[in-house]
Amino acid sequence: MTVTAPRGPMGAIAPPPEKNGLGELRLAMTHNLRTSGIYVALVALVALFALITGGASLSAGNVTNIVLQYSYILVLAIGMVIVIIAGHIDLSVGSVVALTGAISAITVIKYDMPWWVGVLAALATGLLIGAWHGFWVAYVGIPAFIVTLAGMLLFRGLTLFVLDNVSLSPFPDEYGVIASGFINGWLGGYGYDVFTLVVFALGVVGFAVSQYRSRKARMGYHQPVPPLSLFALKILAVGVLVMAFAWKLASARGLPVVLIMLAVLIMAYTVMMQHTVFGRQIYAIGGNLAAASLSGVKVRAVNFWIFVNMGLLSAVAGIVFSSRTNGAQPGAGNMFELDAIAAAFIGGAAVTGGVGKVVGAMAGGLIMAVMSNGMQLMGIDQSLQSVVKGLVLLLAVAFDIWNKRRAGAH
Amino acid sequence: MPDYILEMRSITKSFPGVKALADVTFSAQRGEVHAICGENGAGKSTLMKVLSGVYPHGSYGGEILFEGEPCEFSGIRDSERAGIVIIHQELALVPHLSIAENIFLGNERRGRGGLIDWHKTQAEAAELLKAVGLNEEPTTQVGQLGVGKQQLVEIAKALAKDVKLLILDEPTAALNDNDSAHLLDLVRQLQARGITSIIISHKLNEIEATANRTTVIRDGQTVETLDMEAPDVNVDRIVRSMVGRDLESFYPERTPTPGKVVLEVRDWTVRHPQQDRLVVDGASFEVRAGEVVGIAGLMGAGRTELAMSVFGRSYGRFISGQTLMHGKPVAPRTVAEAIGRGLAYVxxxxxxxxxxxxxxxxxxxxxxxxxxxxxxxxxxxxxxxxxxxxxxxxxxxxxxxxxxxxxxxxxxxxxxxxxxxxxxxxPDVLIIDEPTRGIDVGAKFEIYTLINEFVESGKAVVVISSDLLELLGTCDRIYALSGGRITGEFPASEANEEKLMTLMTKEKEAIG
Structure with a gap:
């Protein structure tokens, strides 16, 4: 993971800022706040709901519940932020979640195949749908908005068709493990799961090491880095928050299987977006399509694979969702696309493409999740919840634009 | 005591971390053409934004007097009402609207009940077009016009606002020599009608030919104001003032040592991607190692199209032709292949x-x-x-x-x-399209030096440019291109502006 360069308001030839400790620290703080505002907002939101609900929102059971309940939105948000970085949009993912879940259910429940055959069938369906979208967007040149709007109708219709308009359930128990399974008791513990804590502790150490190495590398190339004190503070804060989260999970049911899957996906896609040629070409296409194509980027191929990937991740979300609801419903996944899109934009992706991060989209998704969950705990009416979510999306993007305007006031 | 239409006194403007204008004092006499010169980042555009109210009163220091009255503009609308109109480098026209609609955009001619009076709009637009010498129907879509004509529409739009002070920011940067000449001619005509103009430009010979006075800005400060009629004031004098030192010459020296042919293009023919016409028509040229070759052509001659189609067929529909690298036929069909073959296109x-x-x-x-x-x-x-x-x-x-x-x-x-x-x-061959467009004198010299360093290492460069002096100053050999055809070839030592221009306008007049 790389740290975004501080986007100073300094002109090209302005001298580097003076090295007086306090001023430097303040400068670094504001820079960091600008790039990590979204994470601060997430923490603040969690604290806010904890206060309002008298700690109920932070109960071990509820924390676990949030993870289980929103994991599939986060999976979709990974694919969606990539699509958005490339300058596209995908409105069909909700329908694709429904169709892939239905295919899996038909395979496993109707035709009595083993659970993993259902999983494979769903994944294959997702890949096919992605290739279908990719073909129209990349090779025919129809805007993704239109292609996926058509896909949204098309695949919802196919879902209704294959399910004959009725729900299909239940799945065998093994299938349920995907969304509702836990790893617990591998290393024992009294009232809490040691294994969960160990896994998270390793994660925190890994994060600290990678951040430290990245900082050292930047210093080696004479690039600006936040002062060591602030760096240590940041690592410490992240470590404490993550371990608090781990403690909650450990004292409930242990490590959710779906969380492991999500963590692997987040890491893999972060690496892909930051360190592979493919990922970098996605940013290049979104940032300036013409320049990318004149630099030898095979724009069509990249666009095609972006949508294939979105199809695949939609299928993963479809599997998780069908597993969680223990069946397939004709109306499954309704409006999921909007949650995924909102997550990406709240997480800092730019409407015009070229800007965005997988981790940012995850934070954006979690903000939506914490809000929904908190409001449910407070017993707020569904209609009002929707109003609040809409306003938060609008304000988050407005804040982002305002921030950029201020930073780039020229 | 001269009659000043505009006085800007001790203008200062700061952005977080940088002082864009430290102390600029500048005044324009009524009815003159006043040029503002300075390297990029010197503060010219910031100064004009202060003047036109983009940066509202209160966000800068110093005072502005327009027609003797202190100005406190809080936006472009205010400054336009006073009679100050700025035409930006990036034109602010709506391509899908007609010329007439663009001219009166935000300044609509209204009739009864506040509805737009289209008859009046068309009639007045036609008159304004005549005034700027643009022979087009007011109903023509702006997007169908070339950049030169669009620039004229911008000026017509300014005239529609009863402009007293016209500010042109890099008006000729994107124009070919014909269009530039026409535009500058128009500025002189407006001068005769009593309109004061301020021109910001990097093209110093145009300034020398057009401006009455020139103010040079460096690092956010006024250096001096030169009277262009004074005997010792010429391009070199302005350059010295802009960079604060003597430039040996615009173009660094290099002794050409051409080696073997690196890239050869034969009978290259390319069709327009949508229309049924040839954009490049049987063009042939070659570049040797250690050589800088120029391609001179007016806008629309097919210069960029020729280069891009050779560079992995990234433009138009390929019809016929052959490319050879180091004597071997190659046919890069994609940009990635072209890069792999050692081609690069800027x-x-x-x-x-x-x-x-x-x-x-x-x-x-x-x-x-x-x-x-x-x-x-x-x-x-x-x-x-x-x-x-x-x-x-x-x-x-x-x-x-x-x-x-x-x-x-x-x-x-x-x-x-x-x-x-x-x-x-x-790359073995570097094709550079307009290597120094819109960049300042100091940086130009550096770019030329980098080109020289590259060819001295045994590589080849193709330079495409609208600036004939640039081609003459940097190239060893120059091809002239007109209507998609190569119409001639000169060693740079034998070429001059007249010879090139004759070949560049050979056969048919370029459109736009």
């Missing part, structure tokens, strides 16, 4: 076609060579950073760090980033 429009302005210097520099910096699809970040660092030093890119966002750099530094990006692909 686009004329670096912001639209050359750079990802949102991304960092490092990532822009590595953009075209990325597959070479990767193993199994994973980019070697250390190698990438090292190469970017090295490019930044050797190309003398001025920026806070390699992680700086390219969109915030000056034009000259952006151009160096684009050049770095292409040099990193290790």
């Amino acid at each position: 686009t004329e429009d670096r912001k639209q076609l050359g750079l990802n302005l949102l991304d960092t210097i490092t990532r822009n520099i590595s953009g075209a060579a990325l597959p070479n910096l990767a193993k199994w699809g994973f980019v070697d970040a250390n190698l990438e950073a090292k190469l970017a660092r090295h490019s930044m030093d050797s190309m003398r890119i001025k920026a806070p760090s390699v992680q700086s966002v390219v969109g915030k750099l000056s034009g000259g530094n952006q151009q160096k980033v684009v050049l770095s990006k292409w040099l990193l692909t290790g």
Whole structure:
């Protein structure tokens, strides 16, 4: 993971800022706040709901519940932020979640195949749908908005068709493990799961090491880095928050299987977006399509694979969702696309493409999740919840634009 | 006591971390053409934004007097009401609207009940078009006009607002010589009608020919105001004032040592992507190692189209022709293949076609060579950073760090980033389209030096430019292109502006 360069308001030839400790620290703080505002907002939101609900929102059971309940939105948000970085949009993912879940259910429940055959069938369906979208967007040149709007109708219709308009359930128990399974008791513990804590502790150490190495590398190339004190503070804060989260999970049911899957996906896609040629070409296409194509980027191929990937991740979300609801419903996944899109934009992706991060989209998704969950705990009416979510999306993007305007006031 | 229409006194303007205008004092006499010169980043555009109210009163220091009255503009509307109109470098026309609609945009001619009076609109537009010498119907869509004609529409739009002071920001940067001449002629005609003009330009010979007085700004401060009629004032004098030192010459010296032919293009014919006409028609040229070859042509002659179609067929529909690299036929069908064959093409429009302005210097520099910096699809970040660092030093890119966002750099530094990006692909032939458009004198000299360094290492360069002096100053050999055909070829030593212009306008007049 790389740290975004501080986007100073300094002109090209302005001298580097003076090295007086306090001023430097303040400068670094504001820079960091600008790039990590979204994470601060997430923490603040969690604290806010904890206060309002008298700690109920932070109960071990509820924390676990949030993870289980929103994991599939986060999976979709990974694919969606990539699509958005490339300058596209995908409105069909909700329908694709429904169709892939239905295919899996038909395979496993109707035709009595083993659970993993259902999983494979769903994944294959997702890949096919992605290739279908990719073909129209990349090779025919129809805007993704239109292609996926058509896909949204098309695949919802196919879902209704294959399910004959009725729900299909239940799945065998093994299938349920995907969304509702836990790893617990591998290393024992009294009232809490040691294994969960160990896994998270390793994660925190890994994060600290990678951040430290990245900082050292930047210093080696004479690039600006936040002062060591602030760096240590940041690592410490992240470590404490993550371990608090781990403690909650450990004292409930242990490590959710779906969380492991999500963590692997987040890491893999972060690496892909930051360190592979493919990922970098996605940013290049979104940032300036013409320049990318004149630099030898095979724009069509990249666009095609972006949508294939979105199809695949939609299928993963479809599997998780069908597993969680223990069946397939004709109306499954309704409006999921909007949650995924909102997550990406709240997480800092730019409407015009070229800007965005997988981790940012995850934070954006979690903000939506914490809000929904908190409001449910407070017993707020569904209609009002929707109003609040809409306003938060609008304000988050407005804040982002305002921030950029201020930073780039020229 | 001269009659000043505009006086700007001790103007200061700061942005967080940088002082854009430290102390600028500047005044324009009624009815004169006044040029403002300065290197990029000197503060010219900021000054004009202060004047036109883009930066509202209170956000800058100093005072502005227009027609003797102190001005406190809080937006462009205020300054336009006073009679100050600014025409920006990037034209502000709506391509899908007609000429008449554009002229009266935001200043609509209304009839009864506040509805737009279209008859009046068309009639007045037709008169304004006559005034600026544009022979087009008011109903023509602006998007169908060439840049030169669009510029005239902008001026007509300014006239519709009863302009007293017209500010032109780089008016001829995107125009060919014919259109530029026409535009400057128009400025003189407006002068005869009593309209004062301020021209910001990098093209100093145009300033010398048009302006009555020239104010030079450097590092946010007024250096001096020169009377262009004075005997010792010429282009060299302005340059010295702009850079604060003597420039040996605009073009660095180089002794040509042409070697073997690196790139040869034979009978190259390309069709327009949509229309049924040939854009490049049987063009042939060659470039030798250690040689800089120029392609001179007016806008619409097919210069860019020729270069782009050779560069992996990235323009138009290929019809026929052959490319040979080092004597062997090659046929790169994609940009990636062309890069692999040792071709590189620096686009004329670096912001639209050359750079990802949102991304960092490092990532822009590595953009075209990325597959070479990767193993199994994973980019070697250390190698990438090292190469970017090295490019930044050797190309003398001025920026806070390699992680700086390219969109915030000056034009000259952006151009160096684009050049770095292409040099990193290790090309044998570097095609540069308009190498120095919109960048200041100092940076131009550096770009020419970098071109020289590149050919001295045994590589070849093709320069495409509208600036004939630039071609004469940098190239060893020059081809003239007209209507998609090569109409002649000269060693630079035998060429001059007249000879080239004759060939460039041979056969048919270029359109637009």
